[in-house]
Amino acid sequence: MGIGVFELLILGGLVVLIVLASIAVVFFRQQRAVPPSPPANTETAPQPSAAVLAPDPAESERRALLEEEAAEIRSEADAYHRDARARADALLREAQSSRHDADDEIRAQRGEMREQRLDLERREQRLAEREERLDAEIRALEERARTLDELKADLKVQRKSLGEAEVEHQQALERVAGLTAEQAKAELVAAVEHEAKRRAVIVERDIERQAIRDGETRARSIIVGAIQRVASDQTSESVVSAVHLPGDDMKGRIIGREGRNIRSFEQVTGVNVMIDDTPESVLLSCFDPVRRETARITLAELVKDGRIHPARIEEVHERSKHQIEAQCLRAAEDAMAEVGISDLHPELVPILGALRYRTSYGQNVLKHLVECAHIAGLMAAELRLDVEQCKRAAFLHDIGKALTHEVEGSHALIGADLARKYGENPDVVHAIEAHHNEVEVRTVEAVLTQAADAISGSRPGARRESIEAYVQRLERLEEIAAAREGVEKVFAMQAGREIRVMVAPDVVDDIEAQVLARDIAKQVEEELTYPGQIRIVVVRESRATETAR
Known part of the structure; x- marks a missing residue:
């Protein structure tokens, strides 16, 4: 905006100088055409004559020329003036447009400055709030530190009192039990050792049970895998x-x-x-x-x-x-x-x-x-x-x-x-x-x-057994089961792989039936040689019979 006004002022000044210069030229020419009049002296100056007062044709011609030149100068001055006026108007319009743009830019800058100022105010407010919180936390920490110092002091006092009470208690125990501190420590260590051993035995038993369960599962998997991966021919030879x-x-x-x-x-x-x-x-x-x-x-x-x-x-x-x-x-x-x-x-x-x-x-x-x-x-x-x-x-x-x-x-x-x-x-x-x-x-x-x-x-087909040995094994299985007290009947089932033992219900109860099955299985394991497994089943059955007439 300042640059446009300055240019306008310079242009106006140039127009004024041109006009003044034109006027000065006209005036200077008029002065040269008119001779200076003699000094006025009423007493001595003679009166002009009629010839002198008559207009001079040369003077009139010069004046006409001067007037024409002045008219040309005035027309040029008017042209310069109109050109200057047009340029001044253009510069004025451009200056006004620049001023409007500058005003818009200033307004935009003012808006940005206003937003920045608001943002700064908000940040300052948040910083003030944060400082207040930090001050509150610092005050809380200082209060907690003072509390901890007080608690430490109280703890020292309590430790001191507990140490004195422990000494008194130990002395009282020594007087009551008749034991010294070393003897009491030895008894305490022995009691703790006994408790630790007992707990170790319990843990060891649990670990052993878990190992047995996992070991049986793992062993079964390994054995089954080995059996499945080995394929052998079936053999059968004689003497x-x-x-x-x-x-x-x-x-x-x-x-x-x-x-x-x-x-x-x-x-x-x-x-x-x-x-x-x-x-x-x-x-x-x-x-x-x-x-x-x-x-x-x-x-x-x-x-x-x-x-x-x-x-x-x-x-x-x-x-x-x-x-x-x-x-x-x-x-x-x-x-x-x-x-x-x-x-x-x-x-x-x-x-x-x-x-x-x-x-x-x-x-x-x-x-x-x-x-x-x-x-x-x-x-x-x-x-x-x-x-x-x-x-x-x-x-x-x-x-x-x-x-x-x-x-x-x-x-x-x-x-x-x-x-x-x-x-x-x-x-x-x-x-x-x-x-x-x-x-x-x-x-x-x-x-x-x-x-x-x-x-x-x-494995199936690996070995064969003579009919005599097979019959002898079945007979021995039935003999082992039948020799027990309370057994009524014995049946060898599934080619000797299962034994069903019928017992008298009034002689053998449920618990004794379990014991009987375990004893028979143990005796079979000790006395006989057989492939695979033999299942022992003890059957205890009670029946009540009545006839309606």
């Missing part, structure tokens, strides 16, 4: 081998003149030869499976060759023994390769291979050992134990069965002595001797060996 003959006339040649050939054969091989009415077949019977297999190969070769006499029998038998030894050695090496054991003592390999022809309840012992090694390895891997050592213990646990017909004693102890003799690890030896609980179990490897042995022997 009798059959040899097929090309014709019945071969039986006479086997018997020989006056039985000479058959006696020589039985004497050399140690096997009983049974020749009956079965067409084109001869049975060989022997408890030792290696001797029986050697005799079978010998007789098959003699029948194929056709020359049967005592010298030929001895020659073929020696050759068959070497053949059987090679087969046993190869079977042992195959089993070791399947299990992953390569550092077995050379003297143990043929003994282990002899188990190829040994059976237990119809189950091949060498296959049983391989299966047990796989099961023990799977369970050891689940429990993060030494897999190789557990597999080795399970693989060798029945090695003593190869010598039970030669050495007197249990196959577990025989196998342990054999493994100890040939430098096996003490843990492996212990697992072998303890797998039938003939020695107290001390290691985890022994427990896994027992579990693997039980799983391999009790």
Whole structure:
């Protein structure tokens, strides 16, 4: 706004100067055209004549020229004046527009300044409120600090009084109980120790129960997983081998003149030869499976060759023994390769291979050992134990069965002595001797060996049992239950897997029925050997009967 007014004033000043300059020029020209008049002197000045008073034509012409020049100057001045007036009006309008814009800008700035001032006032108000709160909190903290100081002072006084009271109380206790402070401390420590031990026993019992529950669940899961991951063939073998003959006339040649050939054969091989009415077949019977297999190969070769006499029998038998030894050695090496054991003592390999022809309840012992090694390895891997050592213990646990017909004693102890003799690890030896609980179990490897042995022997189709042993077991189950007092009837159900015991209700009550079931189960576990589990069910039933007439 100030800049527009200043320009307007300058423009106005220029117009005034131009007008004044024009007037000054006109005036100056008029002064030069008119001569100066002489000084007035009335007394001496002569009166003008008529010629002098008459207008001069040259003067009139100059005046006319001057008037024209003045008119031109006035017209130029008017033009300048109008131009100046127009420029002044334009500048005035521009100045007014600038003034309006400046006024709007000033109003906007004033509004912003007003908002800023209000914001500053609000902030100042909040700061004032915050300062008031802080002052209040500081006053509260100071009040609390004074309270704490007072409480500390009171606490010191109370501690002092409590210390004095404790000393007086201790002195009074010593006078009443007749004990010194050290004796009282000893009794207190003993009481606290007793209470701590009692609580520790309670906690230990709870932990043990929880561990048993979790352990049973975990063990069941591990065993089921091992059973599902091991797939073995079903086995069924006997103690009798059959040899097929090309014709019945071969039986006479086997018997020989006056039985000479058959006696020589039985004497050399140690096997009983049974020749009956079965067409084109001869049975060989022997408890030792290696001797029986050697005799079978010998007789098959003699029948194929056709020359049967005592010298030929001895020659073929020696050759068959070497053949059987090679087969046993190869079977042992195959089993070791399947299990992953390569550092077995050379003297143990043929003994282990002899188990190829040994059976237990119809189950091949060498296959049983391989299966047990796989099961023990799977369970050891689940429990993060030494897999190789557990597999080795399970693989060798029945090695003593190869010598039970030669050495007197249990196959577990025989196998342990054999493994100890040939430098096996003490843990492996212990697992072998303890797998039938003939020695107290001390290691985890022994427990896994027992579990693997039980799983391999009790799976369906693994072993068979003779009808005589089966009947004897059922009869013994019924005898054990029937020998109890108050038992009326006993029934063996589900092929001997369940026993139902009927008791007299007036002799055996509900509590005694539970005790009876537990006692029968315990006696069955101690006396009998059986696969799987046997369930004992005691039935106590009361009936009231009346007839309406």
